Amino acid sequence: MKVGIxxxxxxGGSFARAYSATGHxxxxxxxxxxxxxxxLAEQAVMAPLTKENAGECDVILxxxxxxxxxxxxxxxxxxxxxxxxVIDCCGxxxxxTEAGMALGKKFGFTFLGGHPMxxxxxxxxxxxxxxxxxxxxxxxxxxxxxxxxxxxxxKWVLSPAVFGTITITTAEEHDRIIAFTSQLAHVVSNAYVxxxxxxxxxxxxAGSYKDLTRVAWLNPEMWAELFLDNRxxxxxxxxxxxxxxxxxxxxxxxxxxxxxxxxxxxxxxRKEELDG
Numbered sequence: 001m002k003v004g005i006x007x008x009x010x011x012g013g014s015f016a017r018a019y020s021a022t023g024h025x026x027x028x029x030x031x032x033x034x035x036x037x038x039x040l041a042e043q044a045v046m047a048p049l050t051k052e053n054a055g056e057c058d059v060i061l062x063x064x065x066x067x068x069x070x071x072x073x074x075x076x077x078x079x080x081x082x083x084x085x086v087i088d089c090c091g092x093x094x095x096x097t098e099a100g101m102a103l104g105k106k107f108g109f110t111f112l113g114g115h116p117m118x119x120x121x122x123x124x125x126x127x128x129x130x131x132x133x134x135x136x137x138x139x140x141x142x143x144x145x146x147x148x149x150x151x152x153x154x155k156w157v158l159s160p161a162v163f164g165t166i167t168i169t170t171a172e173e174h175d176r177i178i179a180f181t182s183q184l185a186h187v188v189s190n191a192y193v194x195x196x197x198x199x200x201x202x203x204x205x206a207g208s209y210k211d212l213t214r215v216a217w218l219n220p221e222m223w224a225e226l227f228l229d230n231r232x233x234x235x236x237x238x239x240x241x242x243x244x245x246x247x248x249x250x251x252x253x254x255x256x257x258x259x260x261x262x263x264x265x266x267x268x269x270r271k272e273e274l275d276g
Contacts, residue, residue: 001019001024001025001058001059001157001160002024002025002027002053002056002057002058003015003016003019003024003025003026003027003057003058003059003060003061003157004026004027004028004029004049004053004054004057004059004060004061004084005019005026005027005028005029005045005049005060005061005063006028006029006049006060006061006062006063006064006069006072007029007030007062007063007064007068008028008030008032008035008036008039008045008063008125008128009035009063009064009123009124009125009128010119010120010122010123010124010125010127010128010132011063011089011116011118011119011128011132012028012030012061012063012064012089012125012128013035013039013044013124013125013127013128014118014128014129014130014132014133015061015063015089015116015133015161016028016039016044016045016128017044017128017129017130017132018130018131018132018133018160018161018162019160019161020043020044020045020046021130021160022160024160025046026044026045026046027045027046027047027048027049027050027053027054027057028045028048028049029048029049029050029072035124035125036048038125038126039125044128051076051079052079054076054079054080054084055079055080055081055083055084056083057083057084058083058084058085058157059084059085059086059087059157059158060080060084060085060086060087061087061088061089061114062086062087062088062089062090063089064090065090065221065222065225066090066091066092066095066096066225066226066229067225069088069090069096069100070095070096070099070100073086073088073099073100073103073111074099074103077103077104077106077107077109078107080107080108080109081108081109082108082109082110084109084110085110085112085153085154085157086100086104086109086110086111086112087111087112087113087114087140087154088100088111088112088113088114089114089115089116090113090115090226091115091178091182091183091222091226092174092175092178092226092229092230093113093115093141093171093174093175094171094172094175094229094230095229096113097111097113097141097171098171100113101143101144104143110143110150111143112140112141112142112143112146112154113139113140113141113142113171113174114138114139114140114141115138115139115174115178116133116136116137116138116139116161116163117136117137117138117139117182118132118133118136119132121214121215121216121217121218122217123219123222131162133161133162133163134161134162134164135162135163135164136163136164137163137164137165137166137167138158138161138163138165138166138167139166139167139169139174140154140166140167140168140169141168141169141170141171141174142154142168151168154166175230175233176233178230178233179230179233179234179236179237180237183223183226183227183230183233183234183237184234184237184238184241185215186215186216186218186223187227187234187238188212188241189212189213189214189215189216190215190216190218192212192213192216193213193216247263248260248263251263
C-alpha cells in the first residue's frame with residue numbers, strides 16, 4: 001500500500017510509524033524540516049509527498065489543524081485523481097468535512113472525515129508511536145450515499161493502524177459528542193490547575209490530581225482552533241457543567257448534608273450506568 005501523510009506531529013507521525021512498520025510505502029508532507037528529517041532518518045517516511053506522487057497513494061491522511069487541512073485539500077485537490085481515499089484526521093468535523101466534500105466533488109477525489117480517538121498530552125513527531133492507535137476508536141464521516149464497498153475499503157486502508165472500532169457518524173453528531181468527551185475535559189483540566197492551591201500541591205496529591213490535570217498540558221494553538229470551530233457545542237457543555245457545579249456549591253453554602261449526599265449518589269449511579 002502507498003500512503004500519504006500530511007503533518008508529522010503526534011497523530012501523523014504515529015500513522016507514519018504504523019504503516020512503515022508493517023511494510024507499506026509512506027510519503028509525507030511536513031512544514032517543519034526537523035520533523036521531516038527525523039522521520040526520514042528513522043525510516044518512518046520513504047520520501048516527501050508531492051503533487052506528482054499523491055495520485056498514486058491508496059490513502060492520504062491529513063493530520064494538521066482544521067484550516068490547514070482545508071488549505072491543503074484546495075491546493076492538492078487537482079493532483080489527487082480518483083484513486084486515493086483522502087481522510088482528514090482533525091478533532092472537529094463540520095467545517096472540514098463541508099469543505100472537503102465540496103472539493104472532492106469539484107476535483108473528483110473521494111473525501112471522508114475522520115477522527116482517531118487516541119493521543120497523549122505531548123505533541124510532535126518525537127512523541128509519536130507505531131502502536132498509538134492499537135485498540136482505539138476511529139470515527140468516520142462518509143460522504144452522502146456511501147455504500148458498503150467504500151466502507152470496506154476504508155477499513156482496509158486503515159487496517160495497519162489496528163483500530164479497535166470504527167464508528168460511522170455525521171459531522172454534526174461527532175462535534176456534539178466530542179464537545180463533551182474531549183473538549184470539555186481539556187477546558188476543565190486547564191482551568192483546574194489555575195487554582196492557587198496548585199502551587200503547593202506536592203506532597204498532598206495522588207491519583208485524583210494526576211488524572212484531572214493530565215490534559216492541562218496541551219497545545220494551545222491547536223486546541224483554541226478546535227474550540228472555536230465547535231464553540232456552540234462546547235459553550236453548551238460548559239454551561240451544563242457550571243449549572244451542575246452550582247448545585248454542589250449551593251448545598252455546601254447552606255450545609256445541606258442530605259442534599260450533597262443526593263448529588264454525590266446521583267453522580268455515582270450515573271457513572272455505574274455508563275460503565276455498564
